[in-house]
Amino acid sequence: MDRAPHRHRNHNRGQSTTGTAVTILRYMLRALGWGVAGLLIGAFLIGYAAPYLPPAHFWWTNLFAVVLPPLGLVVGLLGFGLLGWGVYRRRWGRVAIVGVLLGLIVVRFAPRLSVGDASAGSAETLRLMTFNVPMVFARQDASARALGRFVRQEAPDVVAFQESWMATGDDPWSGREARFWPPRVFLEDSLGYALPRGHPAQTTICQPVLGQVVLDSMSVHPLPPDGETDKCSQYTRTRFRWQGQPAVLYNVHLHTIGTVRPWKEATEWGSLDRWRAFLQAYRDGALHRAQQARLIRRRINEEVHPVLVAGDFNSTPHQWAYRHVA
Template structure:
């Protein structure tokens, strides 16, 4: 039993070290060291294991439990970005937003169109959008590959943020749009960061040692260059946010999880609406049967989130729709 507890203690320390490594994404970009961004993918599993071992020490009446409980407090906010317990706000919203990666409408274009119309949103951000949808009381233009934007408000100006992007990957898209809402200008960004190009068969291990090892190596080979490409893409978005003379809304598919470099780089200048008012799981990509929150809505301080919902009942894509409401003056 003593040997078991020693090994468990070492494993607990290793988990603590790895969890702190995730937090370093706020300071160290992928081009300097991509490993911390890779760790962010495993944050949910590492957190659960850390909690279980902490409970083991508590039930074993070990003093070390108090040390691990105290150190675990550092990960409360990072965990809240995945699984939130907010009570929400009591304000009456006057702006409703939907962001949804539709997978090109492959699981039912009409069903997706009907679903979005049922939401009666003011603004709709679509990624991996197929042919133009006919949305009630909303106007939209399919101006860029991959993404499409709909709104009931007047569009003042549009700009392709990634127009001069060095890698030129077609899945990397970000459009900046200036809207006039109730006599005031707001700048919104429809985002789809570069895809990893990973499908289920690439991550499904079948018990064959050689095959599984090859799959893992191939997966890492895909992740590393994409992490580095994301750094350039998210820096362009951040620069556009900081240069904006108007309040900002950023929404879309970031292909990046909470506590990643991409997340920290945007949430450092904008509010994560799920973190502010979300409830339950923020998981928005469900194809891998693993908790992956990669769809977001970020806003400026003056745009106050009132409610935030990831609709886990809508199986219209490999992503769940994200629906949020806000109070603007």
């Protein structure tokens, strides 16, 4: 007579144990979900703040800024989900926080409206192209010719090169006659580009500027810390007139991100020493770029005519050096 109640008690005990396990698992999954969401939002906010934080102490935030666009996409999708959940649960405080987060994304990534009436194809619009031409690319005839065809098709008024090693001596192509060095291709009559009328003689310019319009002058200026000895640590300042108005073009090449690069040595990144070397190289590069960006910004502030800045910043638009120059 006592067996049925005994079986009933065992059944209830089993249900209670199962319910407890499900509850614990649910809490664990919820904590994991909120933890992942918190990490993503935290990484996004760190990258978002990178342009506004002094690089001397916050250079590492620029690593997060590199991946800010995909982080913004993920956080935006997550934000819409949290927004709907907050409205459904009437958690208005969380709704407000998510609204601020989505507002930050809109401010940073929303398309910018153009100012003025001139369009890209208008005769009033200055067309400027900029290319970093690495040595491996530049010394291939087919690559140089392909670049020439592309520029002929787009017909920019001014072209700014970086890392092009253009000599300005009596025979600027000495030793390279068999190779179509990109500036050489551009100086051919079929393309119609020319150096500025005034430029340093008997030297090599790493950041040359060529124009179909008349360029008045080009000068070369060193960037710290190696600009006095390393020609690629220099920028050029080109003066010209457009639609009768004087203007200045800065063609810059900021310091490299470092010689240790994870995407080139993926098989060796199980070692902490490799990560330490990468972070040290990245820190040094970030500090050098910041030093160069400050110098360029000071020089720009001293100009009395409108200034254009082109080049290879070794930075994304979300990093400190780029924003400081811009």
